[in-house]
Amino acid sequence: MSKNTRVKIGLEVHVQITSLRTKLFCSCPSNYRGKPPNSNVCPVCLGLPGALPVVNREAIREALKVALALNSKINKLLIFTRKHYFYPDLPKNYQISQYDGMGSLPIAKGGFIRIENDSLSKIVRIRRINIEEDPGRITYPTGSIVTSPYTLIDYNRSGVALLEIVTEPDLESPKEARIFISKLVSILEHLGVTNPELEGAVRVDANISIEGGERVEIKNIGSPKDVEKALQYEIARQSAIVKSGGSVNRETRHWDKGKGITVSSRAKELEEDYRYFPDPDLPPIPISSDLIDEVRSTLPELPGDRIKRLMSEYGLSKYLAHVVVIRSKLLADAFESAVRECGNASTIASILVNELLRWVDECGITIEEGLKRLTTKRICKLVRYLKEKKLSSKLIKEYIKKIITEDIDPDDLIGKGYVSIMDLEYLSNVIEEVFKENPKAVEDAKKNPKAINYLVGQVMKKTMGKADPQLTYELINKRLKENVC
Template identity: 45%
Template sequence: MSVKYETVIGLEVHLQLATNTKAFCGCSTKFGSRPNSQVCPVCLGFPGSLPVLNEEAFRFAIKTALALNCRIQELIKFDRKNYYYPDLPKNFQISQYDMPLSYNGFVDIAAADGRRKRIKIKRVHMEEDAGKLIHPKGENYSLVDYNRGGMPLLEIVTEPDMNSPQEAYDYLTKLKSILEYLKVSDCDMEKGSLRCDANISIRPEGEKKLGTKVELKNMNSFKGVKAGLEYEVKRQVSVLEDKGKLIQETRLWDAEKGVTASMRTKEEAEDYRYFPEPDLVPFVVDKNEIEKIRETLPELPEAKAGRFQKEFGLSDYDAGVLTSQIDLADYFEECTKLYPDAKAAANWLMGDIMAAVNARNININELGLAPAALVGLLKMVDSGSISGTMAKEVLAEAIETRSNPEDIVKKNGLAQISDKGSIEEIVKNVLQKETKSVNDYKGGKKTALGFLVGQVMKASKGKANPVMVNEILKKSLGE
């Protein structure tokens, strides 16, 4: 008899806050600079140096916590997390242990059955990032760059509320969308501004006790998270089905091989010997201040989607897609200010334009097509000066050559002939030439019409408005 298993997933996201300077010193947070050029006595942990909290980082943290529906701790303190590893110059990381910045929040995602599912946020706390280690191949030493050390991080931890890799993916997508709206981080996974670790276990369906959990690391994209978790579910089920025993361990996802591998079993429990960071005094944010920060929260994805449905008559799905990225939502809204048919603008955005954006792996603002340019194209379709099919081609060229659709139409003489007189003239000439087809048609062979339409289009070099050609032809043939 085969047992059905339930998957239980919790996620831990580390987010680099987009401040100018580090969490506790005035060093730059710029990415990709010369190694060890953004360091100072504080972030290098020199004796006698004192950390002082970056006010902006703290504000970003509170803002994020509020957007994730968290409660703000009455007394916020920092703690030292002690461990020896060369990426930490001080041999401890300034983090938060028993009194984190905030706790008890939630994010709602769309579950598989279309209903909303609430993913609880256990805590959101601040900490500092570690330096970067480079291991030269074949050498017995490592090189350290502390530019990243001391950068402000938020750790966002969920409860084990997700029951499938897809839900984990949906949560991450939603979380990133909210974070982008807040503009508290560039959320760039490639630069490591957003990192995700997962805890995953399985248990027989109906069982209340959690199974043995595996910590999964080294996933560099949301797709990687999903793929790593999918692999883990299969692996864990097969271990249990073979009457094996799962062990609590950390495993690394290998995206190339598509497998997870054990990172060696922990022989002893982690012991970070947390204690209060004596160099940082506690922080107390009074209710008025919290409310002031709450007022600076932008309209978040869900609220915006609701408004788009109401204001522009979009479907739930369309509004969801258009609001999933702040840049896309802003772009769409800009179009609606210049153009009355919001639904048409939405369709073009979600169709050809998103396809082009995704294929290039860029942001819509990097496409080089201003909302006004897209609206120009839509207006040409509406006035009949180009056909819908032609508009697609013009759009593709506009994106390819980064030029204005109207200029392309003008330059290539693509504008349709929608002038009745001109089309009638062409039709007349074609009918005079193609007497055989005309007789065929009149004799009952209706397919001859298609041929005649083709001839008119050819004579107009493809520019005649096909709808008008059809009408005028039929009329001229005596229908």
């Protein structure tokens, strides 16, 4: 793609309101995960004839929280709309959603989120926020709609409350899209509306067009990283079509995560295909100013303010404060809880950002699981051992790896001999041995200080990585100077 090709990206982010006890229009539990298929259902969410929906009032409060946090304008009348389509994941053949037009309104319109990183600071406008119901889940037993002889359908998820947050096409690169989703999810997490670590809690549809081409929608992408990858792929695909003189068709595609490509799924429906009209089973609900004020008074500290506070209160760099807050609220909570208990903010931030996140990513576990092992207590033990020089900065990495992968307490590791070698006499003896075994390297090191690192390496090898590298370097340097005369 040439650098000047203009890319326009708009997102529709679907977020389950996981804080609710029950589904959006019935009293079935909102938590459907891990249950036998079709056991978390009732006549309403199965769409049986005559069953009538009743709105979950808590869902409205949660949606209002989000609207206020995103600076959106709340509509004073809540109207639900039927969005018609024939597909087995919705037994009624329509989804209860909200629409802007045809006598309907979404719960909120307008608003914005500011996205930032080192080189970027921009406003992304929000077009609207809808409340709607989640469809059921479809499974193709042999993996694909084309090859599977039959389809399995599970309605446990059907009717779970979703928020659909739609942006204007203000995003100009896949990276901006990733940063936007991370920021949005962090806001929702701080509001307590959703738990993004739950599989399927956040799903994204991305609209993308490049200059001179039609808009293509990529459906149902599961994570900010995958959104970035899918969009990168799509820009390359569309650019190649335009370059070869073809034209990009308006269509819906889906992201094949395994293959890392997007695949055409159908021609895009037009708005009028959905035959929207206000749901006659759900009378409009007035949203009073009192309710809005009351919800506003419950809003917690949001990520933007929290980042600023971590910088001013604990002296964190912008980068560290940003990662700690945006990557996960749990990480920011763990950071603040450990600092309250044992101080040393920058050491703790570095333990969490450089070590915990590394092992979480490498082992494919959630941050929540990682923090169950690397608890506040254990973090503070590590900080204390570092201060008492029982641990070197190198060895602490090994400790954290063992804590996270094997759930071992730092005290037990110290007991098993995972101790930093600060014993000067012992270390000097090891250095003596290394000098005897490597006379040529010693001669090199006398002439060229850079060659000292080889000797440090030999000492680390003999001590199984337990020696403090800085101290070892200093001792070797001293020993070399003694030898000069």
